[in-house]
Amino acid sequence: MSLALATASAQVTLAPREQETLRHIAAGLTYLQTARSMGLSKHTVDAYLRRIRAKLDAHTTADLIRHAIALNL
16 A cells, blocks of 8 residues: 555545445445445445545545555544
């Protein structure tokens, strides 16, 4: 992981539910599994992930996982 990615990730503030969502996705759960685990609808998880992707400028799941690692999630 590059120092730039770690620094950029550290400067982003995710809401607690966004952090939890990212943690589940980085652990390999699907959107539906994440929704069930968090007591949410799949649509809410999708909305959280759209916001997370925008905040982190992440375009792929691999990008999300790299950011989750950088954020120690």
